[in-house]
Amino acid sequence: MHALDRITPTGAGGPVDRAIAVETPIAIEFNGIGYAVMMATPADLTDFAHGFALSERLADSAADIVAVDRHATERGEIVRVTLIAARMERVVERVRHRVSESSCGLCGIENLEQALRPLPRLDVVSDAQDAALFRALDALAAHQPINAETRAVHAAAQCTADGAIVRAREDVGRHNAFDKLIGAMARAGSGWDGGFALLSSRCSYELVEKAVIAGCPMLATISAPTSLAIERARQAGLRLVVLARPDAALAVPAG
Incomplete structure (x- = not known):
């Protein structure tokens, strides 16, 4: 809890205690090579490591990840990921195109070809009807305990085709929340099974890419998309x- 001062237009107020979302540097290493430093919520970091490795295409499945070790330091957390030897070439190649300080995975990439790598065409579809989306929206708050305290974090939820929420993950970063969800699903051996992902954020193109790479057939966000998304x-x-x-949502027509 943090001590804050409440102010109002009338001048009434006083000291209040409020929970504040924790944000800390998370250094991610793959097989001893520093890969990125992310500003993230220091919870579910094993899920985050798995999801990050999959989203960055350093791993093809949870089986490619041998171990995840977490180390606390005075300045933040170090997450050391051990990949199978066959994936090391990918790590070395990607490190050549980035620096180890990034909040979105793009800093240090030198050209548009690297920033906008070709995406696979999805061969799965969502069976969700419109009613399922609104059912999931109604249920989302119950799966956001950190946000209930802080009103400062994003959520990413795995939803069934009928709108039930299977699991959700939270983070101060929308990309991190989605990586945590993808990682949790990979660790559990869970697929989308005709369902969809629901994110409490705007729709950036990075989130679209993460959804596609994770084989998610439908992505729903509570805020607006970018043209590139x-x-x-x-x-x-x-x-x-x-x-x-x-009360409403906007579906993007297929191209």
Whole structure:
């Protein structure tokens, strides 16, 4: 809890204690090579490591990840990931194109070809009807314990085709929350099974890419998309629903 001062237009107020979302540097290493430093919520970091490795295409499945070790330091956390030897070439190649200080995975990449790598075309579809989306929206808050305290973190939820939430992960970063969810699913051996992902954030193209790489057939976000997010979703055949609110949502037509 943090001691804060409450102020109001009338001048009434006083000291209050409030929970504040924790944000800390998380250094990620793969087989001893420093790969990135992310600003993240220091929870579910094993899930985060798995999801990050999969989203960055350093690993093809959870089986490629031998171990994840977490080490606390005075300045933050170090997450050391051990990949199978066959994946080391990918790590070395990607490190050549980035620096180890990034909040989005793009800093240090030297050209557009690296930033916008070709996406696979999805060969799965979501069976979710419109009612399922609104059912998931109604249930999302119950799966956000950190946000209930802080009102400062994002959530990413795995939803069934009928709108039930299977699991959710939270983080101060929307990309981190989705990586944690993808990692949790990989560790559990869980697939999308005709369902969808629901994110409490705007729809950036990075989130579209993560969804496609994870084989997610439908992505729904509560805020607006960027033009590039729509373009990438159409290229990959991802069903995209944005500005999803309790009373309405906007579906992006397929390209």
